[in-house]
Amino acid sequence: MSRLKSCSRLSGSQSPPAQNAAASEIMLTTAANTGLAGAIATAYRAQKYLMHLILTGATGLVGSAVLDAMLKMKDVTKISIISRRPVKMAEDAKDPRVTTIIHNNFEKYDSDLLSKVEGAAGCVWALGISQTQVGKEEYIQITKTMTLRAAEAFQTLSTPAQPFNFVYVSGEGTTHTPGRFTPIFGRVKGETEVALSEMCNANPNFHASSVRPAFVDSAQHDSINKYVPAPTMTMQAMVLVLGGPIRCFAKGSWSPTEALGRFMTEMAMGKWHSQLEGPGIEKLGDFPVVRNFGFRRLAGLDKN
Structure with missing residues (x-):
C-alpha cells in the first residue's frame, strides 16, 4: 500500500480510534519503506494532520x-x-x-x-x-x-x-x-x-x-x-x-x-x-x- 493511499484514509469525520489507527498505519508503512527516521518524520506530519480541538x-x-x-x-x-x-x-x-x-x-x-x-x-x-x-x-x-x-x-x-x-x-x-x-x-x-x-x-x-x-x-463579525x-438593556446602552x-x-x-x-x-x-x-x-x-x-x-x- 502506498503512503499516499494511507494518508487519504485520514479525515476529520473519523472517530478518534479510527484516526489513531490511520496514523499508526502511516507510521508502520513508512517504517517498512524508509526506516525509523522516515517513520518518525511521518508520525510528526500525521500528528499535525490530526488536529482535534x-x-x-x-x-x-x-x-x-x-x-x-x-x-x-x-x-x-x-x-x-x-x-x-x-x-x-x-x-x-x-x-x-x-x-x-x-x-x-x-x-x-x-x-x-x-x-x-x-x-x-x-x-x-x-x-x-x-x-x-x-x-x-x-x-x-x-x-x-x-x-x-x-x-x-x-x-x-x-x-x-x-x-x-x-x-x-x-x-x-x-x-x-x-x-x-x-x-x-x-x-x-x-x-x-x-x-x-x-x-x-x-x-x-x-x-x-x-x-x-x-x-x-x-x-463587525456578522457570521x-x-x-x-441578546445583550441586556444595560449592556446595549454601554456598547452604544x-x-x-x-x-x-x-x-x-x-x-x-x-x-x-x-x-x-x-x-x-x-x-x-x-x-x-x-x-x-x-x-x-x-x-x-x-x-x-x-x-x-x-x-x-x-x-x-
Missing part, C-alpha cells in the same frame, strides 16, 4: 467566535463541542468535523466522555457567566471549580509527543493580588489562573494558558451575531455609548471577536506556545497570561 461555552459570545474560527480553519480536522444543549451554529454549519457532546455535569468527566475526545490536542475553555447573573457561590462554581475539574481531566489526554493546550478565557480586571474592593470576577478568575499555573508547572505535557479580553465586540445571546470611542481612541481595550476567536483557536493548536513573550504577556512560572494588548500585538491588530 475541544470547545466549551460554544453558545456564548466568545465561544461562538472561537467556533467560527475553528470552522474556518481547514487544518482543524475535528471539533468536539462539550455542551449542555445542542449548539445551533454547529447544527447550521453541517460540518462533518463537528461533534456536539451533550454533557450536564461540568465537574465530572468519566471514561466514556474522555474516550470521545481522545487524541485532542487542545481546548478553548469559554464556559462562563457574568457575576451579575448568579450568586457568589454559583459564580465560583462555574468560573473556577468547573474549569479546574476539566483541566484535571484533560491532562490525561496529554503525552510527551503531543502536549495538551488548555486555553482559559479570563478577562481584563483579573488579578492575582486582590484588594478589599476587587470585584468578585477579578478575584475568582485570578484564583483560577493561579491554580491552572500550578497544574501547568507540575506537568510539562500540560500547556495551560489564559487570555484576558477586554471590550469583546462582535459588531456569529445571529447566534450570540462606549463602543465607538473604544474602537477609535482606546483600541488597547478593544477585543474584536473575529480576531479573538482565531487567536484562541491558534493557541489551542499550540501555534503560539513558543512566542508568548514580550509586552502584554505575564508569566506565572510556565503559565502565560495574555493581556488584551498582548493579544492585539500578537494578532497584528496594532500594526498601524
